[in-house]
Amino acid sequence: MVDMDKIVSLCKRRGFIFQSSxxxxxxxxxxxxxxxxxxxxxxxxRLWWRDNVQLRDDMVGLDAAITMHPKVWEASGHLASxxxxxxxxxxxxxxxxxxxxTEAIWGSKWFESLKRRLANEDDAVVALQKWATGDGKKLAxxxxxxxxxxxxxxxxxxxRSRYRFVQSEFGELLDGIACAPxxxxxxxxxxxxxxxxxxxxxxxxxxxxxxPVQETATKTYxxxxxxxxxxxxxxxxxxxxxxxxxxxxxxxxxxFRNEITPGNFTFRTREFEQMEIEYFCMPxxxxxxxxxxxxxxxxxxxxxxxxxxxxxxxxxxRDELAFYAKRCVDVEYLFPMGWSELEGIANRxxxxxxxxxxxxxxxxxxxxxxxxQKLVPYVIEPSAGADRSVLAFLVDAYNEEKVRGENxxxxxxxxxxxxxxxxxxxxLKKNSRIVETAKKITGELRKRWYSVYDDTxxxxxxxxxxxxxxxxxxxxxxVQTVGDDKSAADEKVTVRDRDTMxxxxxxxxxxxxxxxxxxxxxxxxxxxxxxxxxx
Ligand code: GAP
Numbered sequence: 001m002v003d004m005d006k007i008v009s010l011c012k013r014r015g016f017i018f019q020s021s022x023x024x025x026x027x028x029x030x031x032x033x034x035x036x037x038x039x040x041x042x043x044x045x046r047l048w049w050r051d052n053v054q055l056r057d058d059m060v061g062l063d064a065a066i067t068m069h070p071k072v073w074e075a076s077g078h079l080a081s082x083x084x085x086x087x088x089x090x091x092x093x094x095x096x097x098x099x100x101x102t103e104a105i106w107g108s109k110w111f112e113s114l115k116r117r118l119a120n121e122d123d124a125v126v127a128l129q130k131w132a133t134g135d136g137k138k139l140a141x142x143x144x145x146x147x148x149x150x151x152x153x154x155x156x157x158x159x160r161s162r163y164r165f166v167q168s169e170f171g172e173l174l175d176g177i178a179c180a181p182x183x184x185x186x187x188x189x190x191x192x193x194x195x196x197x198x199x200x201x202x203x204x205x206x207x208x209x210x211x212p213v214q215e216t217a218t219k220t221y222x223x224x225x226x227x228x229x230x231x232x233x234x235x236x237x238x239x240x241x242x243x244x245x246x247x248x249x250x251x252x253x254x255x256f257r258n259e260i261t262p263g264n265f266t267f268r269t270r271e272f273e274q275m276e277i278e279y280f281c282m283p284x285x286x287x288x289x290x291x292x293x294x295x296x297x298x299x300x301x302x303x304x305x306x307x308x309x310x311x312x313x314x315x316x317x318r319d320e321l322a323f324y325a326k327r328c329v330d331v332e333y334l335f336p337m338g339w340s341e342l343e344g345i346a347n348r349x350x351x352x353x354x355x356x357x358x359x360x361x362x363x364x365x366x367x368x369x370x371x372x373q374k375l376v377p378y379v380i381e382p383s384a385g386a387d388r389s390v391l392a393f394l395v396d397a398y399n400e401e402k403v404r405g406e407n408x409x410x411x412x413x414x415x416x417x418x419x420x421x422x423x424x425x426x427x428l429k430k431n432s433r434i435v436e437t438a439k440k441i442t443g444e445l446r447k448r449w450y451s452v453y454d455d456t457x458x459x460x461x462x463x464x465x466x467x468x469x470x471x472x473x474x475x476x477x478x479v480q481t482v483g484d485d486k487s488a489a490d491e492k493v494t495v496r497d498r499d500t501m502x503x504x505x506x507x508x509x510x511x512x513x514x515x516x517x518x519x520x521x522x523x524x525x526x527x528x529x530x531x532x533x534x535x
Contacts, residue, residue, distance in 0.1 A: 002398045004336040007391075008265055010409070014469050016040065016394070016419075017266065029262035029270040031387075036469055039419035039450065041273075041390050045252050047304060047416055048275045048384070053250045059277070060241050062251045064229025067210060070220045075359035076228050076352065078205060078221075086202035086260050087187070091142040091194025097260045098199030101187055104261075106170065108190035110139035114177075125156050128177070136193075143193025145177035152177060204257040206270070222256035227381060229253075230278040231352045234364050245366055245377055246289060248279035252386065264337050266387045273386035280366070280377035283350065286326070290347045290380045294329050297345055297382050301331065301389075305414040306396050310334040311342075324351035331384075333392040342392055343384035350376040393417055397470055403501070411470030412499055415519045420471045421449035422515065425462045427478035429455040438477040441493065441508070445475075445515060463496065472498050473518060475511070494533060497523050505533040 011017040016037035020030035033041050053059045073079045085098030096104055105111055113135050114128075121127035132149040145152045156176060178188035180195065187196040204224060211217030223229065230249045237249055252275045262268045281289045294313065301311055316328040328346040332339045353364040353376050365374045397411040415421065422445050426438040438453055445451040454462055459476065466474055476494040483489030493511060495518070496503045504526055506514050518526050 001334065001336055002395060002400075004265055007336070007394055007398065010398075010468070011037065011265075011394070016469075029259065031266050031269065036419040037390070040393070040413075040417060041386060043417045043419070044389050044393065045273075045275065045386055048300075048386075048389075049250070049252065051300060052248075052275075052277060058243070058247045059250055060237060060243065060247070062230055062233060062237065062249050063253065064226070064233060064251060066223050066254060066256075067208065067220055068223060068228065068232070070218065071359055072228050072232060072356075073205065073221055075355045076231075077355070078224060078228075079203075082205060082224060083201035083203045084260055085199035087196045087199045089142075089189035089192065089194045089196055092189060092192040094189060094191045095260050096190065096196070100261060101190070101196065101199075102170075104190040105174070105188060110136065110143070110193060111190075113139055125153055128156060129153055140188070140193030142195075143177060143188055144179050146193060148181070151181075152179070155183075202258075202260060204259065206256045206258050223254075224257050225255050225383070226251045226253045226274045226276045227278060227352070227383065230276070231356050231364075232360075234280070234353060234356075235362065238366065245368070246279065246281035246285065248277050248380075250275075250277045252276075264335065264340075266391050267335060267337075267340065269387065272388075275384045275386050275389075277380075277382045278352075279380040279382070281380065282368075283375065283378045286347055286349070286378035286380065290327060290345070293380050293382050294345050297343060297384070298331055301333075301342070301392070304393065304417055305412070306333070306392060310396055312339065314339075322346075322348075324349055333388075333395075335392070335395060342388050343382060345380070345382045348379045348381050350378055352379065353377065408464065408467060410467040410498060413470035413472070415472040415521075418470045418472050419450070420452050420466070420469060421445075421473070421519065422451040423462070423466045423471050423474045424451060424453050425459060425474055425476050426453075426455050427459055427476055431479065431482070433482040434477050434479070437482050437508075438475075441475060441477065441511065444512065448512070449515060449519065467498055470498070473515065474498075481508070494535065495526075502527060503533040503535065504530040506530055 014036060015034035018032045018034050019026040020032050021027050049061070053061045086095060087098045087101060088095050114131055117131040117135070118124060118127045121130070128145060129149060132145045136143065136146040140146055174188060175185035178193065179185045188194070189196055206222045207219060208222055209217040209219055230251055233249070253273065254271060255274050256271050259268055259270050262270055279289060279293060298311070298313055302308055310333060312332050314330045314332050316330070321328055326347040326349055328344060330341045331343040331345070333342045357364045364376065366377050367374050393413065394411070397413045399410050399412055401408045401410065424438045424442040424445065426434045428434050435455065442451050442453040457465070463474060474496045476496065478494065480487070480490045481493055491508050492505045493508055494503050495506050495514065514526055
């Protein structure tokens with residue numbers, strides 16, 4: 001598995017993703033998509049929209065406003081309870097999510113170093129002492145063990161000195177090295193070892209004011225999910241589209257959350273894009289529809305190249321479920337920091353429509369022609385992150401290979417996802433006939449596939465560059481294509497496949513139809529028809 005630093009550095013170098021406001025020192029929780037990143041992200045959103053809206057009879061789309069009536073957030077329950085437990089260090093002031101603290105301590109630099117020291121000594125007291133007066137001073141200056149080693153270690157001596165650290169005793173070890181002067185244990189800060197405050201809820205809602213004068217302006221919130229825009233438009237869409245149950249409404253758009261600990265590159269940010277579906281169905285059919293959506297969404301990621309060993313479904317435990325949810329399953333991806341949520345698929349029952357009905361006084365019901373009865377539909381919600389999907393596709397596509405003794409970095413994107421579909425490369429940029437022909441071919445291919453012309457380096461280097469950004473095919477124009485004083489033009493170009501690095505020689509007149517075929521997965525067919533070309 002590639003580490004995140006490699007992905008971050010490739011993304012910056014090749015123009016996929018940049019740190020937001022970098023020239024001002026950057027904003028830790030926001031990222032900007034560069035020339036190739038915007039193509040990749042647009043491709044992810046386009047495929048999601050095509051597969052979930054345009055290719056289905058039972059789906060329609062929506063694009064609701066980001067700012068909504070403040071009552072929406074009362075009705076949805078976000079104002080009362082959309083929060084995460086928050087804890088801060090009383091020494092260095094760093095903030096962490098209370099429910100992520102143990103992981104953060106476990107992965108912290110100081111704990112890693114302490115673990116190593118404990119593993120290397122038979123006597124725990126000696127190990128702790130050496131560490132407290134050595135590396136601990138730099139890495140965890142505010143840890144009780146580092147600040148008061150004699151007191152803490154005298155306690156250890158009475159307890160156990162022949163100690164071998166095992167993961168299951170993590171809590172016990174922490175209690176012994178992080179405690180107040182009266183001996184009461186506390187959580188240590190992952191950054192400096194200081195005392196963490198007791199967790200309390202912190203709202204994730206980002207406030208804003210609509211109107212020029214703050215005192216009289218309407219206070220509202222930047223939406224924390226796109227879903228509520230769909231629920232409040234349920235009746236508008238139903239009346240306008242005359243859809244019958246079951247049917248769904250899809251939306252792609254920005255959402256905002258005041259996350260306590262954004263991080264892991266674009267995985268958790270305060271501004272992000274969601275791709276959400278609210279699928280309305282008859283009560284009683286909800287469990288079946290839920291399972292169908294779980295299967296469909298799980299298959300979708302694999303259809304566009306996510307390897308099956310890197311993706312899994314995780315059923316929510318009873319105590320994780322929102323009180324109104326009947327069942328929820330996460331699609332998880334094996335990101336560099338471990339298995340993490342890519343998409344959540346929940347059965348939200350009739351909770352949201354009923355809440356908005358109660359708060360707005362508007363009836364949000366469906367009239368069933370068959371039973372001649374009004375009912376409130378149940379809703380299944382497949383809710384995916386566009387940024388997390390982009391990150392998963394990038395990580396999954398990343399490959400490093402040895403080719404003739406050299407390291408080749410290649411992003412093996414599905415052709416539909418690749419930012420650039422075809423690169424047209426002239427073999428000699430000083431030969432005007434080659435250059436003109438290559439530019440003409442680029443112009444033609446561009447009408448159908450996003451293609452680029454590049455003559456800024458030698459052919460070998462141009463291939464490597466295109467491999468590194470995941471371009472599935474390169475077309476090379478050479479002297480044989482255009483002819484010279486000695487030989488007539490053969491009017492053929494070389495087409496190179498990114499993954500196999502195989503080449504075929506194709507007549508220019510057939511190039512458009514060949515590209516159509518190979519973009520749809522027909523490379524081996526083309527090899528059979530034209531034969532492998534070795535230069
Ligand atoms: N309407 C349901 C809902 O919003 P969620 O699990 O909170 O559910 C759905 O969010 C998806 O949105 C997540 O699976 C993730 O892909 C994406 N997402 C949520 N918070 C995010 C954040 N802070 N940064 C990036 N993506 C996020």
